[in-house]
Amino acid sequence: MAITILAIExxxxxxxxxxxxxxYILSNLIAGQDIHRSYGGVVPELASRAHQANxxxxxxxxxxxxxxxxxxxxxxxxxxxxxLLGSLLVGTSFAKGFAMARQxxxxxxxxxxxxxxxxxxxxxxxxxxxxxxxxLLVSGGHTRIIVMKSHLEMETIGNTIDDAAGEAxxxxxxxxxxxxPAGPHIDKLAHEGNRNAFRFxxxxxxxxxxxxxxxxxxxxxxxxxxxxxxxxxxENNRPDxxxxxxxxxxSILLGKLSRAAERTGISEIGIAGGVxxxxxxxxxxxxxxELRKWNIFIPPFSYTTDNAAMIGITGYxxxxxxxxxxxxxxxxxxx
Ligand code: KG4
Ligand code: ZN
Numbered sequence: 001m002a003i004t005i006l007a008i009e010x011x012x013x014x015x016x017x018x019x020x021x022x023x024y025i026l027s028n029l030i031a032g033q034d035i036h037r038s039y040g041g042v043v044p045e046l047a048s049r050a051h052q053a054n055x056x057x058x059x060x061x062x063x064x065x066x067x068x069x070x071x072x073x074x075x076x077x078x079x080x081x082x083x084l085l086g087s088l089l090v091g092t093s094f095a096k097g098f099a100m101a102r103q104x105x106x107x108x109x110x111x112x113x114x115x116x117x118x119x120x121x122x123x124x125x126x127x128x129x130x131x132x133x134x135x136l137l138v139s140g141g142h143t144r145i146i147v148m149k150s151h152l153e154m155e156t157i158g159n160t161i162d163d164a165a166g167e168a169x170x171x172x173x174x175x176x177x178x179x180x181p182a183g184p185h186i187d188k189l190a191h192e193g194n195r196n197a198f199r200f201x202x203x204x205x206x207x208x209x210x211x212x213x214x215x216x217x218x219x220x221x222x223x224x225x226x227x228x229x230x231x232x233x234x235e236n237n238r239p240d241x242x243x244x245x246x247x248x249x250x251s252i253l254l255g256k257l258s259r260a261a262e263r264t265g266i267s268e269i270g271i272a273g274g275v276x277x278x279x280x281x282x283x284x285x286x287x288x289x290e291l292r293k294w295n296i297f298i299p300p301f302s303y304t305t306d307n308a309a310m311i312g313i314t315g316y317x318x319x320x321x322x323x324x325x326x327x328x329x330x331x332x333x334x335x
Contacts, residue, residue: 003319006059006073006098007312010091011083011111013042015054019066020312023122026066028302028309031058040180048086055094073104077315080108081332082141088331096327105324107315110335112137113154115272116146117317118303118310129297134266136257139273140166140181143210145260151317158208158256165249166275168212172219172245176234186242187278193243200248208260210252219245246280254284261294270297277304
C-alpha cells in the first residue's frame with residue numbers, strides 16, 4: 001500500500017509544505033519572506049509571525065497541488081531543528097495539531113540530515129547515491145562534511161568552527177551593497193568577473209574543519225583600504241570582487257572535501273544545502289570528480305535551499321523504520 005506523507009519545513013525564513021508518496025514528490029510549495037530584505041538578514045520574531053500567517057495556506061496548496069485530501073495522509077513529518085526556535089515552534093505546533101486531529105503518526109526530522117537525504121528523492125532520473133555517501137553540506141547556517149552510512153545513520157567528520165559558507169557569501173555581499181541573501185547575487189556577478197583579480201587569504205584549519213570568519217574580516221579590511229584610495233572601488237570592481245571571493249570560498253570547500261574523500265576512501269560524493277546552488281561550486285565539483293574518478297551527485301536547484309520535500313523524504317525513510325515521535329516533542333534550536 002502506498003505511503004503518503006505531509007511534510008512541513010519552518011526552520012528559518014521559508015515556510016514550506018510537501019506531499020511525498022513512496023519517496024516521490026507529489027508537491028513541494030515554498031512561501032518566502034520578503035519582509036527581512038530591508039534588514040539585511042533574517043529577523044527571528046518577524047520570521048515566526050510570517051510562518052504563522054503562511055503555514056495553513058501553504059499546506060492547503062501543497063495538498064491541492066498533489067491532489068490528495070487530508071484523509072489520504074498517513075504521517076506528518078516536520079523539522080524539529082536545528083533552526084530558529086520561534087520558527088520551529090510554528091511548524092512543530094502545526095504538525096502536532098494535524099497529527100492529533102487525524103490520528104496519524106508524527107515524525108521529527110533533523111534539518112541537516114534532510115538536506116543530505118534530498119539526494120534520495122526518487123524521480124525519473126533514478127540516480128541515487130549508494131552507501132557510504134560523503135556529502136558536503138553548505139548552507140546559511142552550516143558547513144559540514146557528513147558520511148551517510150545508511151539513510152538514517154549520519155556522522156559529521158568536518159564542521160565549521162565559526163561562520164558557515166553561506167554566511168561568508170551573505171556578509172561579504174552585504175559590505176559590497178548586495179541584497180540579502182547575497183549568495184545568488186555573488187554567483188551571478190561572478191560570471192562577468194575575473195576570479196584571479198584579487199587574492200584573499202585562505203584559513204589554515206586542522207583536519208576537516210572549516211573557518212570563514214577570517215575570510216570575512218580580511219575581505220572587509222581589503223575593501224576598507226582600497227576605498228581610501230578610490231571611493232568608487234566597489235562599484236568599479238564588483239564582478240571581479242565577486243568572482244575572486246567565490247573562487248576562494250569554493251577552493252576552501254573543495255580542498256576539505258577532497259581531503260575527506262582521501263581519508264575515508266569514499267567515492268560517492270555530493271553537495272547539499274543552499275550554497276550547493278552555486279555555479280562555481282558545481283563546476284569545480286564536476287572537474288574534481290572527473291579528475292579523482294568520483295561518482296558525483298549535485299541536487300536539482302529546487303532541493304538546494306530550504307524545502308519540505310527533503311523533510312518528506314527523510315520522513316519516508318523514518319516511517320519505513322517505524323521511527324515515530326510522541327506528542328510531547330519540543331523543537332530544538334541546536335542539535
Ligand atoms: O539551505 P539554506 O536555504 O538555508 C539554511 O539552512 O541555512 O541556505 C541559504 C544560504 C544563504 O546563505 C544563501 O546566500 C546561500 O544559501 N545561497 C547561495 C546560492 N544560493 C543560495 N550561495 C552561493 N551561491 C548561490 N547560488
Ligand atoms: Zn537549510
